[in-house]
Amino acid sequence: MLHIPLWKRIVIWGLCALGVLTAAPNLFYGRVEGHNDALVALERNGAMTPEQEAARAAWPDWLPSNLVNLGLDLRGGAHLLAEVHVEDVYEDRMNGMWTEVRDRIRDATGTARRIQSPPDELRVRIGDPAKMAEAIEAVRDLASPVVTMTGVGQSDIEVTGEGDTVTVRLSEAERAATDDRTMDQSLEIIRRRVDEVGTREPTIQRQGGDRILIQVPGIGSAAELKALIGTTAKLTFHPVVSRTTDAQAAPGLGNILLPSADVEGEYYVLEQAPVVTGEELVDAKPDFDQNGRPAVGFRFNPTGARKFGDYTAENIGQLFAIVLDDEVISAPQIQSHIPGGSGIITGRFTVEESTNLAVLLRAGALPAEMTFLEERTIGPELGQDSIDAGRIASFVGLAAVVFFMVASYGLFGVLASVALGLNIAMIFGILSSIGGTLTLPGIAGIVLTIGMAVDANVLVFERIREEMKTARGPARAIELGYQKAMSAIVDANITTFITAAILFFVGSGPVRGFAVTLSVGIVTSVFTAIFVTRLMVVTWFEHKRPKTITV
Template identity: 45%
Template sequence: MLQFPRWKIFLVLAVLLAGLAFASPNLLPKSVTDNLPDWAPSNQVNLGLDLQGGASLLMEVDLAFAADERVKNVLEFIRDNLRSARIGYQNLSVSEGSVVFDLRNPDDATRERMRAIISQLSQGLLISTDEARVTVSFSEASTVEWRSRLVEQSIEITRARLDETGTKEPSIQRQGEDRILIQVPGEKDPDRIKQIIGKTAKLNFRMVDQSADPNALRAPADAEILLSNNPENPQRYVIKKRILVSGENLSDAQATFQDGQPVVSITFDATGGKRFADATLANVGRPFAIVLDGKVISAPVIRSAILSGSAIISGGFTVEEAGDLAILLRAGALPAPLIVLEERSVGPGLGADSVLAGQIAAALGLALVIVFMAVAYGSFGLMANAALVSNLILIFAALSALQATLTLPGIAGIVLTIGMAVDANVLIFERIREEVRQGQSLTAAIDNGYKRAVTTILDSNITTLIAAFLLFQFGTGPIKGFAVTLTIGLLTSMFTAIMLTRLIVILWLRRNRSKALPI
């Protein structure tokens, strides 16, 4: 065990140098780290919501609104496809969550054709008939699955939107059947987060019905009256209900400038590009409405067919609004609106208090451990203290490199690690003392001490690692933060005890040739 190959020495030194490189940005101001070269480590430890403040939002997925939209989509599907199949119907409407209508010719052949057409939409549809009356509804099983899928989809889209804003480690968790808890550490403008999260961002392209009067009380059956997105002077449009191109066919969206004004440049996928080209080719000279969340962004006249598969959305945006809209479109549309139920802000004062308390606890724990080791184990204790400081550097280096979020329980994990970090050295030093008492020489005692203590060290740390893994696997939020820091601390403490401290002890022994145990 006292043989320490040259490659191991280089390995220990390389790990320590890497630790210093990755941990050092935490001592620099953010303005300095932002200007470091690309090859230089510049990541700092992310502080959680409880340490640096931020926004905490509890939001509810509006399942009732989504259910209405779901039934309306079925109604539009039935209207379009029965007309195309020339199946006569009347009194088509929505009643108590179902679509109902009457067949003009309710013979068996017509019913079979009708069933075959409607069944194409979804396997979860229930079609019941009573004479000429037809009722189309969703099965209970498909509704339960749809509601769960809707909430999960909302969570994923919300996460994509928040990641686009550059926030660090947002916590997004499902709560109950239809609620989502969103925590964004370090966010200084919660209203902007609400705007980004709260918009459904449903984009579609539809034709303007020029034959209808926009000031009329009611629109034609195949159209609806929508307002422009100008809150000061909203303009009324009669927009066809048929969607020619949907936002689902977008492949990219970027904020840019056109004629000195902020706009959003969008690019369609292959399917969307073909639909957009066909729509513009067939409607040259007619206004084409760009509709976002039920508001008309703009309704330009199609001057010529657009075959490039891209378009420009202009609507008097500011630079920030154009950037936010591009983020929303890239992330995709929310399947249902999100309603803010509760909003909490953690101020910087509370965060500073938490950081200060953690710093005091860590510094006090470190000081007490250092004093104890120096008093109890003399020169060897000082070597263990050097390994302890190296251990802390490696912990912060790992947190910075992994971009893990440090929360108040995470600081507790570091404080716990400080006490546990010297545990391995204590086992080794006590084992060396026993070997010396049994008459072994100092060299043999050190060799046997490391050999016989390593198994115990590995066993104790592996069992703690298993507990940390379970905490990370089944815990949420701060519990995971505690598990992460505890795991990193255990791994670095084993490295510093088995590798670094042993290297220091061997170098000391070779240099001093001492026969007396300095502990």
């Protein structure tokens, strides 16, 4: 006969209460969002403004404060599609190898001189062509195996010789591995930069071989996002060869000519190979110099600190250029040995510029330049229109379902409608708890779930009708109705869940948002239909003890 143990009733109602409680903050979205932003500001800065204090107090700390994040199409924001110039990394790799290649060839042949070559190659002229074999063998000793997820592959460089010229280039396997590393590094650095400004649930994902899709809800415009992401923030420290005012001056082989960021018309000739790079930075923060002007303090890791310290000790009195994105922002004279690996970058900064530069340096330098192929700004008004349209669709669908359920099944339809309300609350509660993002297709998934949620109840109620014709009493009819409808309910929802899983793993962007809400809706629908509605029916039956029931 009908019987549900007390512990099971407590668990069912407890889960329902938990779902309602975790969904409740979304009814006070602006207030809770302000409270969360104030807590983030406190954690990041160690203090809050009076406005942030008021925002924090607007929502009790002891209540849940997780929200369903609104996607780009609901909140508004910026959309960018960027192409990463992965070939830039090949040139940097060749420049970085030059010192070691030169020393190896000199030891083997006596002389080595770099000559003009494509960006992805390193060509070196030797003095004695008869020693070409020795030169090639010496350079090949620099090779290392290409390590990938599938194991250790071929050598990372190819070394050939023709006449008196040794040519070094990256192997195809190393190019592919370098491309993957470059894209992964770019993705991670973009994610760090976006996270630094406190945006919620950005979409940052690789598309194809060399493109990155970036969608950031809540940011003002695509131009603002480009300014944040597009700056490579490539920091290097170079020895200064000379200064000049001639923009067309020939820097000489192995040197580069870069403009000064402070003095218009002034240029520096620098050694191309940097002493230290920004990759060896472990910290950067806004600071002030000895004259009280905004600056950026930095600190190197042990490797960078050792290189920085050794160079300053050996070159006291020389100029040392600090280069950011191919501009010399400062070229101080080395006054003394600088141990410890820390220093300060001075320039004509404002406080805001020094703060932004510190953010970029902390996040790391982009390994290669990016070109933005597509950019869109979605205004918050459009997002609000989408929310309003989705809300209307949800209410209309909900009202229609409730009307037909009550009209068709009477009291049982009322109980199913109550369970439907709990179902929707649990969907939002789960999305809030997991930090899910709600998009316009996601709203469509919720609307679809509203219609699907009562399917299981319809199967049960129709089965109860059939059992009332043959079963001995209403209690037995209710019990058999739930038992015999169970297989059909499970089969129907499993197939839908599999479809949602395929959409999630194969799709991207809005399609995945639809799949997430649909999957969550399936789980909560089955729970409310099998457990919640049944518990309400059993509770009613125990209280009324009717001799017959009308479904």
